[in-house]
Amino acid sequence: MTSRIDSPDTNADLQLRECLSLSLSQTTGFVMIAGAGSGKTTSLVKALSHLAQTQGKPLLSRGQKIACITYTDIAVKEIWGDVGNASLFHISTIHSFLWTLIRPFTEDIASWITTKLEHKILKANEKIANSRTREATRESLRNDIARYKLQIPNISAVSHFTYGTGSNYQSGILGHSDILKLGPDLILAQPLLRKLVAKRFPIIFVDESQDTNPQFVAALKSIYLEITGNFCLGFFGDPMQKIYMDGIGKIEVDESWISIRKPENFRCPQSILRVINQIRSEDDKLEQVRGRTIEIDGVNQFIEGTANLFIFPLEESNTDRLSNVRKYLSEKNNDPLWLVEAEGEDRKVKILVVVHRMAATRLGFINIYSSLNDNGDTNLKAGLKDGSAWVLRLFIRILLPLIESARNGNHFEVISSLKIHSPLLTAINSISTEISSVLSSLSESISQLLDLMSIDSQIKIREVLNFIIDNQLLSIDERFLPYLDNSFSETSESDGIQAFLASPAKELWNYNKYIKEMSPFATQQGVKGAEFERVMTVLSDEEDSGNSFSYGKYFGFTKLSDKDESNIKQGIDSVIDRTRRLFYVSCSRSTKDLAVVLFAPDVNLAKEAIIKKAIFDRKNIHILPF
Numbered sequence: 001m002t003s004r005i006d007s008p009d010t011n012a013d014l015q016l017r018e019c020l021s022l023s024l025s026q027t028t029g030f031v032m033i034a035g036a037g038s039g040k041t042t043s044l045v046k047a048l049s050h051l052a053q054t055q056g057k058p059l060l061s062r063g064q065k066i067a068c069i070t071y072t073d074i075a076v077k078e079i080w081g082d083v084g085n086a087s088l089f090h091i092s093t094i095h096s097f098l099w100t101l102i103r104p105f106t107e108d109i110a111s112w113i114t115t116k117l118e119h120k121i122l123k124a125n126e127k128i129a130n131s132r133t134r135e136a137t138r139e140s141l142r143n144d145i146a147r148y149k150l151q152i153p154n155i156s157a158v159s160h161f162t163y164g165t166g167s168n169y170q171s172g173i174l175g176h177s178d179i180l181k182l183g184p185d186l187i188l189a190q191p192l193l194r195k196l197v198a199k200r201f202p203i204i205f206v207d208e209s210q211d212t213n214p215q216f217v218a219a220l221k222s223i224y225l226e227i228t229g230n231f232c233l234g235f236f237g238d239p240m241q242k243i244y245m246d247g248i249g250k251i252e253v254d255e256s257w258i259s260i261r262k263p264e265n266f267r268c269p270q271s272i273l274r275v276i277n278q279i280r281s282e283d284d285k286l287e288q289v290r291g292r293t294i295e296i297d298g299v300n301q302f303i304e305g306t307a308n309l310f311i312f313p314l315e316e317s318n319t320d321r322l323s324n325v326r327k328y329l330s331e332k333n334n335d336p337l338w339l340v341e342a343e344g345e346d347r348k349v350k351i352l353v354v355v356h357r358m359a360a361t362r363l364g365f366i367n368i369y370s371s372l373n374d375n376g377d378t379n380l381k382a383g384l385k386d387g388s389a390w391v392l393r394l395f396i397r398i399l400l401p402l403i404e405s406a407r408n409g410n411h412f413e414v415i416s417s418l419k420i421h422s423p424l425l426t427a428i429n430s431i432s433t434e435i436s437s438v439l440s441s442l443s444e445s446i447s448q449l450l451d452l453m454s455i456d457s458q459i460k461i462r463e464v465l466n467f468i469i470d471n472q473l474l475s476i477d478e479r480f481l482p483y484l485d486n487s488f489s490e491t492s493e494s495d496g497i498q499a500f501l502a503s504p505a506k507e508l509w510n511y512n513k514y515i516k517e518m519s520p521f522a523t524q525q526g527v528k529g530a531e532f533e534r535v536m537t538v539l540s541d542e543e544d545s546g547n548s549f550s551y552g553k554y555f556g557f558t559k560l561s562d563k564d565e566s567n568i569k570q571g572i573d574s575v576i577d578r579t580r581r582l583f584y585v586s587c588s589r590s591t592k593d594l595a596v597v598l599f600a601p602d603v604n605l606a607k608e609a610i611i612k613k614a615i616f617d618r619k620n621i622h623i624l625p626f
């Protein structure tokens, strides 16, 4: 167990423990809603540790577990790291938690899919009947209906379902997004399932609750309402840190719930605490107190830290500008670590960007990025963010780890991977006499592959795929085949995949480094929950960020659209609210120094607007020359 668990107790921790002991006899619900760096996750892991000590044995003896649900795989890993790999806990993302609950209910899943397809047929028929629908659209809707009708009779024959990134119902594969709808639908519809969940998980915690989807929250609340006694449901979150459109934001609860406050901020130094309190003063006005302390000569002391903002003209090379800012801060703060260009654990500066394109350019995977991002296919685009797109899976999950094992001389791992993935090896598994010749041919292929995939290789991803197929090195997804023999049909997906196959294979390494969080870059959305000593947050209104975020509109130097004006007037979540929250999240990650770097079309206009916001001290707002 790590130092987070050893943090001193706050009042909130004591209150939370009271809730947990109450839940032994009654149904208890609580919300711990507090600002950035207030130690919500710390309180959560401390509560888990407390539960392990006080209720671990009886829970385990009854075959029960404590569920802890959070937003990303990275957050799951961090919480596991805090509490150790104890069998008492079930720590998972929402998807995997829901899947754990509903997976055994094959018949209910089949019936949910059938209803869904019948609904789609109904909707398609309505569209066909609409006189304004074009003939070409009608034709494609008729094809859809025929496909759904063919699928329906086969669904009840599926013996078990799994889930992947895209759905293929007849083969028993549900899509990622299906799980988020199916899970809550089944829980809300079936009292028995609600009872089973509470029996299996008598304590359920949800971290980052602001970005949890409303149907999932409704399903959990329905369990809370169903159960009498011995059940605890708790949400930890901060509505100001809601980043995703489908997140619930504030969790509304009635008076039967306990509300736990945490007024402190334990992460940020004073200068940054002032910045984030000021950002928040335009939203819910929550003002945090305290700030980070460090022990000097046995005494805990507050630290001032630094918070600077730099404004540069939009059209100039941002790479040079970022280096200049690092140089400046290194000199001004007398801190050489601002200059260290390292990766992984040695990384000293974290650079937060608005969109992935900036990182792709800097890190060298712009071709892969553009191919999957710019083609208009939403599945490829979404799967690019975390490496889950089907075209990437073979490379990220199998090929690159295999090459790394080979490079490190780890023969055991190479063979283990090939045993699972190489058609050559699986085919001769049982005939031992052939094994040695197959192994030597595979070993020859691997050494050629090491050259093909070296960081200075010029070959394209398509050539690597052909090499893999020719040498029967790995099984590949059949969906690649039409692209390799040019028999594919033109769609937005096919444009993207063609461009992807034409990208340099060496870009896969850079991309891999980025999604595995080893590079200094991350998106401002992706760092929720994390903290770093030196944070550089880069603000630039690129076209990729669409209508979701605009720093120009937030600071007031870009004109609002009619839609923005109307959203604001009606109190609908607006581009300004969303950008303010994103800015709050990224500024509140730093434990020591914060540098905000803004690229603006008119530097002086931007400076005026930013001074008016009074977020940064005037003396800390820099324009060239500084």
Ligand SMILES: Nc1ncnc2c1ncn2[C@@H]1O[C@H](COP(=O)(O)OP(=O)(O)OP(=O)(O)O)[C@@H](O)[C@H]1O
Pocket: 003, 004, 007, 008, 009, 010, 034, 035, 036, 037, 038, 039, 040, 041, 042, 043, 238, 241, 266, 267, 528, 529, 530, 531, 588
């Ligand atoms: N009681 C405490 N005493 C001292 N330090 C603490 C305490 N609680 C948390 N911290 C420290 O404060 C920092 C922020 O904690 P944590 O990540 O749990 O906050 P959070 O509220 O979940 O943050 P966010 O919402 O911004 O992701 C961590 O460095 C943590 O170690």
